[in-house]
Amino acid sequence: xxxxxxxxxxxxxxxxxxxDHRTVDWWGLIFLIVVILAFFSSVMFSFFFLRFNAxxxxxxxIERPTLLLPTIATLTLLASCLPLIxxxxxxxxxxxxxxxxxxxxxxxxxxxFLAILIVSLSMLDFGATTNAYGSAFIVTVGFxxxxxxxxxxxxxxxQARAWKGHFNGPRHVxxxxxxxxxxxxxxxxxxxxxxxxxxxxxx
Amino acid sequence: MATVSEQTVSERLxxxxxxxxxxxxxxxxxxxxxxxxxxxxxxxxxxLLGGIESVLMRTQLAQANLDVLSPEAYNQFFTxxxxxxxxxxxxxxxxxxxxxxxxxxxxxxxMPYPRLNxxxxxxxxxxxxxxxxxxxFGMAPDGGWFAYVPLTGxxxxxxLNMDFxxxxxxxxxxxxIIAAIxxxxxxxxxxxxxxxxxxxxxxxxxxxxxxLMIVVAFPALLAGSVFLELDRKIGTHFYNALEGGSxxxxxxxxxIFGHPEVYIxxxxxxxxxxxxxxxxxxxPVVGYTLVALSTVAIGFMSFGVWVHHMxxxxxxxxxxxxxxxxxxxxxxxxxxQIFAWIATIWTGRSVFKTPFLWILxxxxxxxxxxxxxxxxxxxxxxxxxxxxxxxxAHFHYVLIGGMVFPMFGGFYYWFPKLTGxxxxxxxxxxxxxxxxxxxxxxxxPMHITGLxxxxxxxxTYQRGLGWEVLNLLSTVGSYILALSVAIFLWNxxxxxxxxxxxxxxxxxxxxLEWATDSPPKNYNFLEIPTVSGRYPLWEEQDIYSGxxxxxxxxxxxxxxxxxxxxxxxxxxxxxxxxxxIRLPQPSMLPLxxxxxxxxxxxxxxxxxxxxxxxxxxxxxxxITIWLWPHxxxxxx
Numbered sequence: 001x002x003x004x005x006x007x008x009x010x011x012x013x014x015x016x017x018x019x020d021h022r023t024v025d026w027w028g029l030i031f032l033i034v035v036i037l038a039f040f041s042s043v044m045f046s047f048f049f050l051r052f053n054a055x056x057x058x059x060x061x062i063e064r065p066t067l068l069l070p071t072i073a074t075l076t077l078l079a080s081c082l083p084l085i086x087x088x089x090x091x092x093x094x095x096x097x098x099x100x101x102x103x104x105x106x107x108x109x110x111x112x113f114l115a116i117l118i119v120s121l122s123m124l125d126f127g128a129t130t131n132a133y134g135s136a137f138i139v140t141v142g143f144x145x146x147x148x149x150x151x152x153x154x155x156x157x158x159q160a161r162a163w164k165g166h167f168n169g170p171r172h173v174x175x176x177x178x179x180x181x182x183x184x185x186x187x188x189x190x191x192x193x194x195x196x197x198x199x200x201x202x203x
Numbered sequence: 204m205a206t207v208s209e210q211t212v213s214e215r216l217x218x219x220x221x222x223x224x225x226x227x228x229x230x231x232x233x234x235x236x237x238x239x240x241x242x243x244x245x246x247x248x249x250x251l252l253g254g255i256e257s258v259l260m261r262t263q264l265a266q267a268n269l270d271v272l273s274p275e276a277y278n279q280f281f282t283x284x285x286x287x288x289x290x291x292x293x294x295x296x297x298x299x300x301x302x303x304x305x306x307x308x309x310x311x312x313x314m315p316y317p318r319l320n321x322x323x324x325x326x327x328x329x330x331x332x333x334x335x336x337x338x339x340f341g342m343a344p345d346g347g348w349f350a351y352v353p354l355t356g357x358x359x360x361x362x363l364n365m366d367f368x369x370x371x372x373x374x375x376x377x378x379x380i381i382a383a384i385x386x387x388x389x390x391x392x393x394x395x396x397x398x399x400x401x402x403x404x405x406x407x408x409x410x411x412x413x414x415l416m417i418v419v420a421f422p423a424l425l426a427g428s429v430f431l432e433l434d435r436k437i438g439t440h441f442y443n444a445l446e447g448g449s450x451x452x453x454x455x456x457x458x459i460f461g462h463p464e465v466y467i468x469x470x471x472x473x474x475x476x477x478x479x480x481x482x483x484x485x486x487p488v489v490g491y492t493l494v495a496l497s498t499v500a501i502g503f504m505s506f507g508v509w510v511h512h513m514x515x516x517x518x519x520x521x522x523x524x525x526x527x528x529x530x531x532x533x534x535x536x537x538x539x540q541i542f543a544w545i546a547t548i549w550t551g552r553s554v555f556k557t558p559f560l561w562i563l564x565x566x567x568x569x570x571x572x573x574x575x576x577x578x579x580x581x582x583x584x585x586x587x588x589x590x591x592x593x594x595x596a597h598f599h600y601v602l603i604g605g606m607v608f609p610m611f612g613g614f615y616y617w618f619p620k621l622t623g624x625x626x627x628x629x630x631x632x633x634x635x636x637x638x639x640x641x642x643x644x645x646x647x648p649m650h651i652t653g654l655x656x657x658x659x660x661x662x663t664y665q666r667g668l669g670w671e672v673l674n675l676l677s678t679v680g681s682y683i684l685a686l687s688v689a690i691f692l693w694n695x696x697x698x699x700x701x702x703x704x705x706x707x708x709x710x711x712x713x714x715l716e717w718a719t720d721s722p723p724k725n726y727n728f729l730e731i732p733t734v735s736g737r738y739p740l741w742e743e744q745d746i747y748s749g750x751x752x753x754x755x756x757x758x759x760x761x762x763x764x765x766x767x768x769x770x771x772x773x774x775x776x777x778x779x780x781x782x783x784i785r786l787p788q789p790s791m792l793p794l795x796x797x798x799x800x801x802x803x804x805x806x807x808x809x810x811x812x813x814x815x816x817x818x819x820x821x822x823x824x825x826i827t828i829w830l831w832p833h834x835x836x837x838x839x
Contacts, residue, residue, distance in 0.1 A: 024315035024392050024772070024784055031384040031418055038419045042426035042459070046441065046452055053449050128439050132447030135439035139430070153823065157830050166832065 029177045033184050036147065040188055043143055047136045047195065057200075058133045062126050064200040065137075069120035073113050074193050077186055080109030084179040091172055099167070103159050103175075106182070107152065114148055117141070137196060144192055147185055154178060212761050213729060220312065220725035220768055223789055231789040233317035234725060235306050238324050240621065242299025242382075245328060246292050251688070252335070253287035256280045258685050261645070265678040267666040277662035278345035279364075283334075285348025286368065289464065290375050291331045293606055294417075297471040298323075298382040300613060301410040303621070305386055307716035307723065308404045310395030310732045312760070312770035313786050315388045318793050318829070323381035325797030330374030333804065337367035344368035347660065349457050350431070352442040352450045357435045363808065369432045370804045376421050376428075377800075383414035383421075390414075393770055394778040395715065396753045397734035401495075404714050404737070405488065408495045409474025412502040413467045419506070420463040427456030436807070451516065458509035466505040468602065470498055472609035473540060476562050479609075479616050480544050482712040483559040484551025487738055490543040497536035497543075504533045514582050515589045523582055530580035537573065541566070556710070557631030561612030564639050568604030572597060575650070590660075593653025599646045611638070611691070618695075619709050623721040624702030630694040637687035644680030648673040713738025718746065730757040731771045734778075752780045759783055796825045 051057045058064060087102030121141060128138035158178050161167070167175060222228040222237065232238070260280050263271040272280060306314055314320055337343045342364045346355035355365045390411045394403065403411075430441040431453065440446035442453050481488045488494060510518055510526040518526075544566075553559065575597040579585045588594060611634070618626050652673045657664060664670055708717040717740055719727055732739060732746035733753050739746045756771050760783070768786035773779060802818030 023782075024388050027388045027391055028316060028384060031387055035380055035384070035418050035422055039422035039426055042423040042456060046426065046430065046456065049452050049455065050441070050447065050449060053452075054447050059447060128433070129437065132440040132443065132449075135430075135433070135441050135448070139433065139439065139441075154830070157827055161831070 023173050025173045025177065029180060033181070036184070037188075040143070040191075043140050044191065044195065047140055050132050050136050054133070058126075058137075059131055062130070062133060065120075065124055065197055067197060067201065069116055069123070070193060070197045073116040073120065074189065076109055076113040076116060077189055080106050080113060081183060081186055083109070084182060088175065088179060091167060091175060096162070096165070096167070100159075100162055103155070103162060107155055107159065110148065110152055110155070110182075114145065114152070117145065140192060140196060144185070144189055147188075151178070151181055151185055154181070209729070213724065216726040216729065216761070217724050220727075227791070228789065230794055231321075231791045233313075233321045233787065233789050233793070235302050235314045235317065235320060236723065236725075236727075238317075238320045239299050239301075239303025241324050242295050242302055242327065245324075245331070246296040246299055249287050249291035249331060250296070253284050253292055254685060254688060256284040256287070258681050260284065261678040261681040263662060264664075264674050266675065267664055267671055269663060272662065274662045275345065278660075279338075279343035281660055282344045282347055282368070283338075286334065286344065286372070288602075289348060289468075290372055290379075291327075291334070293468040293602070294379050294464075295327050295375075295382075296610060297410070297413060297468060297606075298379065298386070300475075300610075300617075301386050301414070301471065302382060304617065304716060305389055305407055305410055306393065306770075307620070307719060307727060308407050308714055309389065309393055309398065310715045310718075310728055310734065311389065311393040312727050312731075313768060314385050315392055315770075315784060315786075316385055317768075318787050318790050319381055320385050321790075322793035322796055323378040323385070325794050326378035326381070326800065327375055329797055329801040330371050330378060333374060333801065334367060334371035337364065337371075342367060349461060350453075351457075352431065352434075352453045353444070355431065356442055356450075357438070366432065366435060366808050369428045369435075370808055373425060373428050373432075374800070374804055376425050379417055380421050383417035386410050386414040387418070391775045392772050393784065394773050395732050395734050396756075396771070396773055396778055396780045398773075398778045400776050400778075401492065402734060402737045403495075404474075405477035405491070405494055405498070406471065406474035408498050409470040409472075409477070412498050413470045416463045416467050416470075416502050416505065420460045420467065423456050424460035427453055427460075430456075432807075436810070454513055454516065455509070458512045459506070462509040462512065463502075463505045465598075465601070466501055469605045470501065472565075472606045472613075473498065475609040475613040475616075476544060476565060477540075478712075478714065479558050479562050479612055480547050481551075481738070482616070482710045483554045483556060483562075484547050485554065485711070486547065486551040487713070487741075488543065489546040489550065490539070491737060493539050494543045497539045500536040501533060504529060504536070508533060511580060511585075514585045527580055527582050531577065534573065534577060541570070556615075557626070557628055557635060558612045558616040558710075560632065560635045561608050561615065564635060565604055565608035565612065568600055568608060568639075568642065572600030572602075572604045576601060588653055590658055591653035592649040592657045592659060595659055596646050596649035596653060599649075603642060603646075608638075611635070614691075616710065617716075618698070619705030620716060620719075620721050620723070622699060622702070623705055624698045625705050625709060626694050626698045626702065630690060630697065634687055634690045634694060637683055637690060641680050641683030641685075641687055645677050645684060646680070648676045648680075652677075708740065713741035715739055715746075729761060731760065756780050756783060792825055792829050796822055796829070799825060 083102040083105035087099050087106070090098045090102065121138070126134040126137075128135050155178055158174050161174065220234060222232045222234070259272060260277065263269055263277060302314065302320060306312070334344070340363070342362055344350075344364045344367055346360055346365050346368065350365060350368060353359055355368075390403065390407055430439070433439040434441055434443065440448040442448045442450050444450060477488055477494055507529040508526055510522060511530045514523065575593070579588065579594065579597055615626050615631055618624075652670050655669055655673075657668070657670050664674075705721045707719065707721055709721075710717075715732060715734070718732060730747055731753070734746065735744050736742045753771075760769060760771065768788065769783050770786060771780060772782040772784045774781050799818050799822035803815050803822065806812070806815035806818060
């Protein structure tokens with residue numbers, strides 16, 4: 001194999017300040033999201049498959065879930081996206097204290113969303129083992145709850161890293177990934193909210 | 204100008220990219236070739252186990268009313284045979300070949316997420332052991348490899364058998380999805396400069412499309428398995444028709460995964476064919492673009508044909524017509540590939556070495572399987588032969604013809620790259636011919652037993668139905684197949700002991716993996732080559748004469764004082780250098796995380812809450828350490 005002796009002084013890697021979308025971390029996140037969306041599509045497919053298989057949905061013995069708490073939860077979740085947008089903007093300018101505040105606000109609103117959602121689930125008059133409707137309902141919402149907890153967990157790690165001052169340089173792919181994940185989660189929740197909560201009232 | 208000698212650089216990089224010493228170092232290996240080789244060897248061991256199960260089943264069916272296996276054992280054997288071959292052999296094997304070969308073909312030092320790669324392997328190993336441990340308790344899965352409800356539901360399968368299946372399969376699926384993401388991002392980001400999308404080797408195209416199919420298709424089965432496990436463990440009603448559930452739902456979720464699965468196995472094998480044929484015809488493949496596009500087209504279409512496994516299920520007529528025509532349409536891109544290969548052979552100067560023989564065998568077998576495939580795509584015919592041995596014959600022709608023949612061809616072709624030694628030609632030819640004869644003797648008679656009405660999955664049959672002679676032939680054939688695999692193993696051992704040294708490029712092939720030593724050094728490529736064609740080694744140009752930016756990247760990659768593994772990052776479409784990808788060092792974290800998840804799955808199996816929670820906490824701690832940047836990582 002031919003080998004040219006190289007000038008070893010030119011050690012600067014090309015594009016040291018690679019933008020986020022060029023890193024493999026970013027691509028990894030994209031395909032993680034593809035996997036999650038594929039799983040979510042299967043869950044929604046199953047929900048509607050069972051729905052159109054049934055004569056009445058929800059079954060006659062079950063009340064439609066009330067809208068108040070889930071709607072508040074939805075608004076809280078939507079609100080939790082705003083600090084993320086703001087946070088990325090100030091991070092670009094290198095304003096770390098305000099960035100930390102933004103991340104904290106997002107975490108707080110996300111925890112509120114989860115809490116309200118779980119309270120609303122506990123107030124339902126059916127459970128996962130009541131019938132197929134209950135199973136599909138609880139497992140679909142439960143899947144979103146698990147994803148939200150995972151997001152909060154990773155968010156906590158990002159927060160700890162932020163306090164350690166890890167995001168001072170030009171690259172902050174961990175932050176971008178976290179926000180992207182949260183936006184996708186919010187979009188998935190909107191699908192769940194419309195399909196599980198709103199549709200029975202519209203029909 | 205300060206320069207360093209090639210020797211010094213090579214030794215230093217070999218250490219940098221190698222394993223730490225000792226057993227702990229072996230457990231913490233993350234190098235893609237190490238992980239790939241482990242996947243290949245482990246998958247092959249499962250291939251042998253699945254093969255032993257099938258030989259025992261054939262022994263049971265050699266004569267009418269035999270008593271070699273009890274009906275229960277027979278159920279467990281055919282379930283584990285299918286499960287093993289699909290989940291523990293075929294998918295890990297194509298991903299193992301991908302993990303080993305893709306970076307070499309792309310001209311990269313390693314894959315983009317080496318630790319994740321190792322984690323995928325441990326998940327596969329633990330999942331496989333988990334599944335097979337069920338035999339120790341006499342509770343091996345027995346509901347068929349597609350586990351149809353209601354048979355596999357809580358009412359009709361109360362034992363732990365199907366829990367072993369559902370949890371084990373989910374474990375293995377996690378591994379498959381991880382390896383798929385790894386391969387996709389490797390192809391997108393780590394191709395050698397100049398390897399634009401229209402110069403990617405066709406094997407890599409096959410691996411890429413397969414990986415994309417895995418990330419879309421496997422979650423469907425994962426969701427289905429979660430539902431079924433919930434039905435079994437906590438009493439949900441997804442598949443319970445009495446409470447508004449539907450058993451048809453399982454079939455949909457299973458086959459949304461299951462039919463793409465067939466092409467997930469086939470496309471990398473087709474990629475192997477597309478690599479071996481040009482080498483042994485000593486010319487570039489005919490219709491490269493058409494073959495690559497057909498690969499993509501098959502990937503897309505395979506998602507539109509799942510219902511053809513469910514013709515007998517009472518599907519509306521219009522759906523039947525749609526899925527039947529989609530199933531027939533998929534023959535078009537498959538045909539394009541076959542004709543491109545034939546044209547390559549036709550216009551080349553063929554060298555009939557063993558790898559090429561396996562490919563020729565593939566043609567015969569796969570085309571026969573394709574023909575019966577067109578027959579069963581026709582709804583009325585399918586309704587006639589549904590669940591008979593005709594179907595068994597059909598899919599063994601397709602799967603063994605479409606995957607195992609190219610795989611053996613690939614073994615003979617790339618073995619020298621893995622070990623530095625050639626496999627014996629004489630034993631290789633004997634291996635091929637015994638396999639070819641044994642295969643046809645086993646499976647061709649099954650077409651006829653099927654047409655005579657013999658159903659699948661029966662543990663025995665009555666005398667006087669005209670099935671005895673045909674079944675005996677199949678059994679004899681399966682023994683010849685087993686003998687053939689033994690010959691292969693003997694060939695491997697003989698070659699490892701005293702094989703002919705291969706040199707870097709024993710077949711005079713044209714793609715980048717043959718530019719490395721055999722076996723390659725731990726770092727694969729001292730300098731990342733620059734590519735200006737589809738067959739860089741057949742081109743006149745020096746593959747180490749890149750642009751200025753490539754030279755700068757290479758200067759970085761060989762500099763004597765950097766202490767981190769790294770490879771070159773390039774743009775997705777045109778493969779222009781756009782950065783250096785810093786890679787992690789060997790690590791125990793993948794093993795520890797795999798162990799944590801194994802604890803969780805094992806505890807769920809036997810309904811132990813506390814160990815499950817402990818395992819989950821353990822896994823979260825490991826993930827935290829994993830995500831925390833190491834000293835010397837790129838500053839963010």
